[in-house]
Every structure is written in C-alpha cells, then in structure tokens.
Amino acid sequence: MTHDRPWLAQYPAGVPAEIDVDEFRSVPAVLEGAIANFRDRPAFSNMGKVMTYAEIDEASRQFAAYLLGELKLKRGDRVAIMMPNCLQYPIATFGVLRAGLTVVNVNPMYTVRELKHQMVDSGAVAILVLDNFGSTVEKSLAGTAIRHVITSGLGDLLGMKGAIVNFVLRHVKKMVPDYNIQGAVRFRDVLAMGKRHALPDVQIDPTDIAFLQYTGGTTGVAKGAMLTHRNMVANMQQASAWVDALATPGKEVIITALPLYHIFALTANGLVFMKFGAKNILITNPRDMPGFVKELKREPFTAITGVNTLFNGLLNTPGFEEVDFSSLRLTLGGGMAVQRSVAERWKKATGVTLVEAYGLTETAPAACINPMDLKDYNGSIGLPIPSTxxxxxxxxxxxxxxxxxxxxxxxxxxxxxxxxxxxxxxxxxxxxxxxxxxxxxxxxxxxxxxxxxxxKKDMILVSGFNVYPNEVEDVIAMMPGVLEVAAVGVPDERSGEVVKVFVVKKDPALTADQIKTHAREYLTGYKQPRQVEFRTELPKTNVGKILRRELKEEQPTPAS
Structure with a gap:
C-alpha cells in the first residue's frame, strides 16, 4: 500500500485486514455453499409464503435451464429483471447468474423513456417483468434488442393466497394497467419448461460480468457499472467479515425492505446474509408503513438494513413501539446520510445502534462501515473495510x-x-x-x-436514490413555455432532499402545476420536482453556465 492505514488499529476484534477473495469463484458458488449448509432452512419469505434454500435451488435451476435450453441464450447475454421485492426476484436473479448470463437490474417505477434508454444501452435480449409494469415494457420494446418477455403476477408463487393477491391488485386496487405483449411467457410456465432441460455445467469466470448496475455515476445519463462476480464476491466477503461477530449461521432473520434491485440490499441482504444462511423477509411495498410495521410484528428479526428515510418513517408510524426488538442485533444504514436525530431515536426505540455505512454502485457497494460495536452515532461513514x-x-x-x-x-x-x-x-x-x-x-x-x-457533484439524493439535475432539466426544458431551467436539491425532513426547479418563463401564462404535470409523464416519482420557483433570470458563470450551486446556497437550511 502507498500509505499507512490508520484505520486498521480501530478494527473490532476478529475483523481481518484482508479477505480471501478467491474462496468463491462466483456468486452461484456462494449460493451453492448456502444450499449445501442450510438446505432446509427458510431462505426467502414474502407475504407469509416461505421458500427454503432447497426450493430456491430447484426453482433457480429451472429458470437457468429455461434460459439456456429453451431460449438458447449465450454466455454474457444480458437479461433484465424489473421486479420489486418478491419471491420471483431471487429465483430469477440466481437463475440468470447460474446460466452464466448477466443481470440488468431495472427499477420497476421507471417511465417508458427511462426503461428504453436502459434496454437500448445494455442490449438486454430478455426481460422479466411484474404485470403491474407490463404496459411500460410494452411501450418501450420498439428499437430494443429484447426478443423474450417473461411476465408474472405478484401473487404467482404465493399458493392459494396468491390468486387473491393478484385479483385484488388487478380489480380492486386497479394497480395492473392492461397490456398485451405478443409471445410473452408466464413465469410459472417458464419454471415448468425449465424442468424439461438439464442445466449444463456452466463455467463462470471471476471476471465475467454478474450485474450491469445502472447509475448516473458522476454525470447525468445513466450508465451501467460492470460488476463482476469477483467484485460481488469480494464485497460479500468484506461485509460478512465485518459483521461476522454479530451473525450466527443458520439463525439470522433479516428484514429486506430496500429493493433488491438496488445495490445496497442486493449485496448486504441478498449475498452477505445468504452466506450466513439467513431468512430474508422481503417487504414488497415498504412505503405502506402501517403494513410494514404489521410485517415486523410477525416474528422476531435479528437484522435490518435501510436508508435514513425508511428508519425515520418507521419511527413515525403508530405501532412501531410494539415491535419485538429482543432479537435485533444489527441495524445498518446506507444509501444516503443517516441523520443524527434519526439515529438517536432508533437507538432509544430499539436498543440497537444504527450503524452508518458508505458505498457506491461502483464499489458493489460497501467501501466504509462503522464498527459494529459502536456505542452511539458518531457522524462518520466509518472505516475502510478489509482489503479496501x-x-x-x-x-x-x-x-x-x-x-x-x-x-x-x-x-x-x-x-x-x-x-x-x-x-x-x-x-x-x-x-x-x-x-x-x-x-x-x-x-x-x-x-x-x-x-x-x-x-462534489450537483447530484440530488432523494431517499437514497440519485437524481441528476441534467436529466430533470432536460425534461422541463422540453416544454415550449420554458426559457431556462435549473434543478437543485433542497433539504427535506422526510427524504433528505427533494428536487426544486428554478424556471425562467418564455410563456408568461406558464404555471407550476403545468410543469409538475409534464414532469410526471417523463420522470419517475422521486425525480419529479416538488417545488417550482419562477425567476426573471438565473445566475451564470461568465461562459453562460448556470450556477446551480449559487441557487442551492440561497435556499434556507432547516434548523437542526
């Protein structure tokens, strides 16, 4: 190393300075280890339905065998998965990886424009989508490389209860817009067809790309971070070495409320806790806070990960104080800054320190984590983890x-x-x-x-999701009534920041409501401006570049 590493002296007892990145060749090798060690243990549970490691093994093999045997996909082909947290997600993800293919994670809330960009850019040849988002896929297919569409209802794997779930979503809550994709195949039929094919012995190299994980990076347009099997295994080894002292193999129950398509939950919950043989309780819609709290009351859990807004939301939901925290040992916050007030309230409510971590999509994601034996919130993102x-x-x-x-x-x-x-x-x-x-x-x-x-960047962070001002500005600038626009993040108690746009009008009749309505059509929820302010001019540099920073600095900061 080119410089001394003062953080090593602060490592909790038992945490190594280096990890063995070669213990597992690939992500499927980690899964296979968990299956061998914890076969009959519950692996994933959703809406009360539990699947064991053996069942995940079988279903993901069937999915992989379908992709290779039926669709004849070739090594390195990209398969998009557009799913919230449900049992289909881990089955499909592990299936794609076991087939030697690459997963392209897609935020189900994407608009047609956002989805199309990602499909064209990644060159994905197949997509798995939940019925709720089928119409978005239908409208974005033209001009992409997608040849195969697999669809599923949220309740499809939930047994008898599933039919009710699907009926309610479609007919009562009206959450499934009609769509018609020629040649689309149902997820359950895919698993059945997969049974007819033997899964060949697929050679996966550590340098093969496991995930194309889209992020704005340091600029506006979403780019795919190439996360190899080695990257993912390394981060899993680093994070599991860090939490090892707190985790008991075969006894962990982790709450997975952040979407698994987000790198934080994917690695921390999906991989690290799989290595420990944990039961992952998948929360499909954590925005329904009362429903979320009800889930938390079902059984004692040992670990939970989240972003500041999630912890804050739980603390402000009636009934949270009645949750049984007697088994909880680990609470990890990442994705956005953890606020001191939230960390202190969490400790008071649960008796467990909310430990802050820092990472990026580009680092798969963990780079720094606070010591797990931290007594109290310290405002730091922690120490670089082993081998980092x-x-x-x-x-x-x-x-x-x-x-x-x-x-x-x-x-x-x-x-x-x-x-x-x-x-x-x-x-x-x-x-x-x-x-x-x-x-x-x-x-x-x-x-x-x-x-x-x-x-350093002007990036706006809404509930742990990156919003790039360029993208918001491009969308608003499409309006004929807009002369100039600048987007900045302004502080918000609930989501850390929200998007605010400053607009110079071309059409004097233009209203804030018209701007918000227009944005709704082209931008997913968290990217939409919550505040609109009209100006006669915007501050600029001598070369005419709009100074977002100046606009941001004018905004009042909330009293701490």
Whole structure:
C-alpha cells in the first residue's frame, strides 16, 4: 500500500485486514455453499409464503435451464429483471447468474423513456417483468434488442393466497394497467419448461460480468457499472467479515425492505446474509408503513438494513413501539446520510445502534462501515473495510493529510470493472493507479474514520436514490413555455432532499402545476420536482453556465 492505514488499529476484534477473495469463484458458488449448509432452512419469505434454500435451488435451476435450453441464450447475454421485492426476484436473479448470463437490474417505477434508454444501452435480449409494469415494457420494446418477455403476477408463487393477491391488485386496487405483449411467457410456465432441460455445467469466470448496475455515476445519463462476480464476491466477503461477530449461521432473520434491485440490499441482504444462511423477509411495498410495521410484528428479526428515510418513517408510524426488538442485533444504514436525530431515536426505540455505512454502485457497494460495536452515532461513514484502501485527494491528485478536505477515493477488489461501453467515463472515474474517484468531498481523522463533507457533484439524493439535475432539466426544458431551467436539491425532513426547479418563463401564462404535470409523464416519482420557483433570470458563470450551486446556497437550511 502507498500509505499507512490508520484505520486498521480501530478494527473490532476478529475483523481481518484482508479477505480471501478467491474462496468463491462466483456468486452461484456462494449460493451453492448456502444450499449445501442450510438446505432446509427458510431462505426467502414474502407475504407469509416461505421458500427454503432447497426450493430456491430447484426453482433457480429451472429458470437457468429455461434460459439456456429453451431460449438458447449465450454466455454474457444480458437479461433484465424489473421486479420489486418478491419471491420471483431471487429465483430469477440466481437463475440468470447460474446460466452464466448477466443481470440488468431495472427499477420497476421507471417511465417508458427511462426503461428504453436502459434496454437500448445494455442490449438486454430478455426481460422479466411484474404485470403491474407490463404496459411500460410494452411501450418501450420498439428499437430494443429484447426478443423474450417473461411476465408474472405478484401473487404467482404465493399458493392459494396468491390468486387473491393478484385479483385484488388487478380489480380492486386497479394497480395492473392492461397490456398485451405478443409471445410473452408466464413465469410459472417458464419454471415448468425449465424442468424439461438439464442445466449444463456452466463455467463462470471471476471476471465475467454478474450485474450491469445502472447509475448516473458522476454525470447525468445513466450508465451501467460492470460488476463482476469477483467484485460481488469480494464485497460479500468484506461485509460478512465485518459483521461476522454479530451473525450466527443458520439463525439470522433479516428484514429486506430496500429493493433488491438496488445495490445496497442486493449485496448486504441478498449475498452477505445468504452466506450466513439467513431468512430474508422481503417487504414488497415498504412505503405502506402501517403494513410494514404489521410485517415486523410477525416474528422476531435479528437484522435490518435501510436508508435514513425508511428508519425515520418507521419511527413515525403508530405501532412501531410494539415491535419485538429482543432479537435485533444489527441495524445498518446506507444509501444516503443517516441523520443524527434519526439515529438517536432508533437507538432509544430499539436498543440497537444504527450503524452508518458508505458505498457506491461502483464499489458493489460497501467501501466504509462503522464498527459494529459502536456505542452511539458518531457522524462518520466509518472505516475502510478489509482489503479496501481509501484516501482523500486534492485538486492536483496528491493525497491530503488527516483533517483536510478533498475528494474521497477508494481502491479494492470491489471496485467495478468500469462503465459498460464507456471507456472515456471509466478513465475519468478510475485513475491509472486504480483509485475510484467518488465525487464526494470528505476528510479523514487521525484514527482513520472518514466523514463526508459535501458532494462534489450537483447530484440530488432523494431517499437514497440519485437524481441528476441534467436529466430533470432536460425534461422541463422540453416544454415550449420554458426559457431556462435549473434543478437543485433542497433539504427535506422526510427524504433528505427533494428536487426544486428554478424556471425562467418564455410563456408568461406558464404555471407550476403545468410543469409538475409534464414532469410526471417523463420522470419517475422521486425525480419529479416538488417545488417550482419562477425567476426573471438565473445566475451564470461568465461562459453562460448556470450556477446551480449559487441557487442551492440561497435556499434556507432547516434548523437542526
């Protein structure tokens, strides 16, 4: 290493400085280890229906055999999965990976425009979609490489109860818009067809791409971070070494409320806890807080991960205080900054410290985590995890000493292979020495704890999801009545930040409501502007670039 690693002295007892990244060749190898060790243990549960590791093994094999035997997909082909947390998600994901293919995770809330961009960019040849989002897929297919569509109702794997779930979603709640995709095949039929094919012995190399995980990175347009099997296994090994002292193999029950298509839940809940043989309780709609609290009351759980807004929401939901926290040992917060007030209330309500972690899609995701034996919230993102190097660099690229603010850079086996088909962006993000430049401004203290000071980018962080001002501005600028627009994040108690747009009118009659209605058509919920302010002009640099930062600084900050 090029510099000393002061954080190693702060590691909790038993946490190694380095992990064995070669223990597992691939993500399926981790799954197969869990199946061998915990065959009859519950693996995933959703809406009361439980599947064991053996059942996940069988169903994911059938899915893989269908992709290879029936669809004749070739090694490295991309398969998109557009699903919230439900039993179909792990079956399909592990199926795609076991077939030697690449998973393209898709946010089910995407609009047609967003989905189409991701499908065209990734070159996905197949997509699995929940009925609720089928009409979005139908409208976005033209011009993509997708040849195969697999559809499923949310209740399809829930047994007798499932028929009721599907009926209520379609006819009572009207949450399934009609769609008609020629040649689409049902998920249950896919599993049945998969049974007719033997799954060949698929050779997976550690350098094969496991996930194309889309992120805005440091600029507006969504790019696919190429996360290899080695990246994913490394991060799983790093995080499991970190939480090892708190986890008992075969005895863990983890609440998975963050979507598994998001890298945080995918690695932390999906892989780390699978290695421990945990039961993953999948929460399909955590936004329904009363329903979520009801789920939490069903059985004692040992671990929960989430973002600040999720913990805050739970603390403000009636009935949360009646949840049984006697088994809870681990609460991990990431995806966005954890607020001190939320961390302190969480500790008071549950008796367990809310431990903050830091990561990026590009680091699969964990880079820094606070010690698990942390007594109280400390405002830090923690220490670099095993086999991970972190430093703070100045504008000239030189490393800065402790206490000085610069750009946080990360290096380790979890750093992505690069951005899919974007060598220029990759070169801008990962330097010649292998340091990933995060775009976050940070400082390190003498002990090796890191603190995020500010974001270098103008990125807006809404409930842990990245919103890129360029994208919002492009959509608003499409309106004929708009002369100029700038989007910034403004503080919001519930979601950390919300999008606010400043607009200079071309048409004097233009209203804020018209802008919001237009945005709803082209942007998914969290990207839509919540506030609209009209201006006669926007602040600019001498070359005419709009100064978002100046607009942001004018906004009142909420009293802390």
């Amino acid at each position: 190097d972190a430093c703070v660099k100045g504008e000239d690229g030189a490393m800065l000493p402790a206490g000085e603010v610069g750009e946080l850079c990360i290096r380790g086996p979890q750093v992505m292979a690069g951005y899919w088909q974007r060598p220029d962006e990759t070169a801008r993000t990962i330097d010649a020495e292998g340091w990933l430049h995060t775009g976050d401004m940070a400082k390190m203290d003498e002990k090796g704890f890191f603190y995020i000071v500010d974001r």
